[in-house]
Amino acid sequence: MNTGTNSVAIVTGASQGIGRATAIRLAKDFSAVVLVARNRDKLEDTANEVKAAGAQALVIYLNLSDIDAADIIVARTLEKFGRIDALLNIAGDVPQIDLFETSDAQWDAGMALKFHGARRLTLCAWEALKASHGSVVLTSGNSAVVPKAPYAAVGVINAAIMALAKAFSDRGIADGVQVNSVQPGPVMTGRRSAYLEKWALAHNVTVEEAMAKFLSNAEISRYGTPEEIADLLAYLVLPPARWMTGTSIRMDGGEVKAI
Numbered sequence: 001m002n003t004g005t006n007s008v009a010i011v012t013g014a015s016q017g018i019g020r021a022t023a024i025r026l027a028k029d030f031s032a033v034v035l036v037a038r039n040r041d042k043l044e045d046t047a048n049e050v051k052a053a054g055a056q057a058l059v060i061y062l063n064l065s066d067i068d069a070a071d072i073i074v075a076r077t078l079e080k081f082g083r084i085d086a087l088l089n090i091a092g093d094v095p096q097i098d099l100f101e102t103s104d105a106q107w108d109a110g111m112a113l114k115f116h117g118a119r120r121l122t123l124c125a126w127e128a129l130k131a132s133h134g135s136v137v138l139t140s141g142n143s144a145v146v147p148k149a150p151y152a153a154v155g156v157i158n159a160a161i162m163a164l165a166k167a168f169s170d171r172g173i174a175d176g177v178q179v180n181s182v183q184p185g186p187v188m189t190g191r192r193s194a195y196l197e198k199w200a201l202a203h204n205v206t207v208e209e210a211m212a213k214f215l216s217n218a219e220i221s222r223y224g225t226p227e228e229i230a231d232l233l234a235y236l237v238l239p240p241a242r243w244m245t246g247t248s249i250r251m252d253g254g255e256v257k258a259i
């Protein structure tokens with residue numbers, strides 16, 4: 001594993017939320033950060049923050065659901081920097097719709113981005129990660145262990161992500177690649193606030209009331225911040241966590257009550 005003067009991290013979902021915070025956090029420890037999402041302007045904004053923190057930035061704007069996205073990301077990263085030390089699969093946009101209302105197309109769209117997008121990118125980057133003894137993180141969520149009917153696809157796909165990370169870590173033991181997944185609880189990002197706004201409208205309450213109701217239902221004292229999850233993700237790809245592999249780490253303010 002290499003971090004420092006010649007070390008490269010790829011971060012998907014870097015245009016906003018947890019991905020953006022993670023890219024900026026990694027700029028402290030990696031010499032270059034590759035920023036992936038669809039929104040070019042927002043990625044350029046993240047790139048400015050990454051550069052201000054002292055690292056080089058490469059913006060790649062594309063749709064991760066596209067079949068050739070992974071090849072493009074890996075090819076452009078290797079062309080510019082010649083190596084990949086860490087891959088942080090954070091992009092996700094699984095529809096938050098009731099189990100009985102989610103269409104086949106919505107299930108497929110959720111899988112295409114969050115599961116297959118991360119799977120293909122990890123496969124494509126594997127040889128470079130083997131060469132660098134690198135690290136991979138996949139992003140799951142608490143719904144993986146407590147699936148709920150009102151947003152069933154999120155839970156099912158997050159559970160699949162945890163299993164996928166475990167399978168990659170199995171191969172990674174022989175290949176020298178460290179692979180883990182993270183399980184954030186409720187973190188206040190654009191995705192979270194969009195869900196709460198929708199919920200408030202459906203239940204005829206204010207967004208503030210929806211936010212408070214959600215916290216009390218979850219029995220937690222506050223929402224997490226993207227920066228808190230970013231610090232956890234950074235820890236997982238830095239040398240102190242090197243012996244940790246095949247694990248899913250939860251950070252959720254105590255939302256999951258089971259062991």
Ligand SMILES: NC(=O)c1ccc[n+]([C@@H]2O[C@H](COP(=O)([O-])OP(=O)(O)OC[C@H]3O[C@@H](n4cnc5c(N)ncnc54)[C@H](OP(=O)(O)O)[C@@H]3O)[C@@H](O)[C@H]2O)c1
Nearest residue numbers: 013015016017018037038039064091092141186187189191
């Ligand atoms: N926030 C939470 O409470 C929470 C809890 C548990 C797990 N998570 C997981 O954490 C991850 C990040 O969540 P977040 O809350 O930070 O979400 P967010 O603010 O909505 O950010 C999602 C990111 O994914 C990118 N993205 C979406 N569709 C894409 C596509 N087709 N191709 C490429 N990039 C795409 C978005 O960028 P563009 O729109 O620019 O493409 C954005 O950068 C997700 O996987 C989510 O499931 C979040």
